[in-house]
Amino acid sequence: MTYLEIEGANQLSGKVEISGAKNAALPLIVSSILAKNEVNISNVPNVADIKTLIHLLQNLGTKTEFKNHNLVLDTSSLNKTIAKYDIVRKMRASILTLGPLLARFKNCEVSLPGGCAIGQRPIDLHLLALEKMGANIQIKQGYVVANGNLKGAEIIFDKITVTGSENIIMAAALAQGKTRLINVAKEPEVVQLCEILKEAGLEISGIGSDELEIYGTNGELLEFKKIAVIPDRIEAGTYLCAGAITNSQITIEKVIPNHLNAVLSKLNQMGFESLIQKDSITLFPAKEIRAVEIITSEYPGFPTDMQAQFMALSLKAKGTSIIDERLFENRFMHVSELLRMGADIKLNGHIATIVGGKELNAADVMATDLRASSALVLAALAAKGTSRVHRIYHLDRGYENLEHKLKILGAKITRLEE
């Protein structure tokens, strides 16, 4: 198995380009199920989750071509409606195929994704919404078996759910009549999905707010325009943390700075100034890294996908930081690994108390989920000595060329085989 060897306690410098957002690309790729024409998507990150989804769509009969971050999808040949467990189990976001498959073919079977390292992650809200739209849903042998003609409905999401919102937006696009969605996620990835569907001819209003109105086409497929995936705000935030944890000056390029407001504001509270330009951000070293309080929440709040990285960063801060994880019940898998590097962290339910300022020492650590893995890489960049981060297939799910990009910034990092 491959692992990363990182020699820490070195400063970084220079510029790094941010890739397209994995979490934006996933629903955009799935939305090709709603298209009558070939769909062209550029700036698609070359990461494992994207390849898994492409594989799933191919398995359903879609023709695809993926080269140089450009993806072409032709779903006119899509003729199967069973999303198999073998593929879905590799990536929970495969559940995004449920809404569009059902809307287009009136029946489908999608394997239940199951829980994952960060928690149970139910999909009850996706299913309730589809039922409200007239779908008949049963769970059979681990599969969601759905059929029916979808009709517009008024749906109030009990909780804000990102993929749940995306699933139902795509289902509503081909449904018969008007769907009103209340308490919809406002993440930039959801907004981009709405925008491309609008460009494809869908009548949709309220984009960017928590209430959407969608006039379904009653089964008529949409004519897609060219799509360019938005930059990955989580990858961008992770590189900002790499600069911060090594107290270096670095620049991230090809970003939408607005999408990073919550992250930049926390970095600022911790003592880091930044220069924000149209599509780049330069982070400057702090005179003193200050402790911080973080509560994760939905966009535009502080993203749970940046929680682990900020925990690593708070290890370098003077004083005690508090992190309150409100979205996922088990998203502290990185803590036990950070402890092995000399961190002082106490957990009480969903609240972590981090006493910063202790010296971090290199260690062998194990990645457990995507963002936890990046926190371990960050800690290794700051720790004295040579660390090894194992099970990096988690990192490869969502970070394109991580070690190459960190090398550009001057990090001493190598990918090796066990």
Ligand code: UD1
């Ligand atoms: C998406 C992101 C993930 C991010 C998360 C929260 C993708 C592919 N993944 O995941 O990186 O960490 O948003 O920003 O975009 N919930 C229910 N019932 C449901 C659905 C969700 O109770 O039917 C709960 C979840 O358990 C969680 C909360 O709602 O506590 C938010 O989850 P959700 O927004 O659905 O996360 P994902 O869309 O899976």
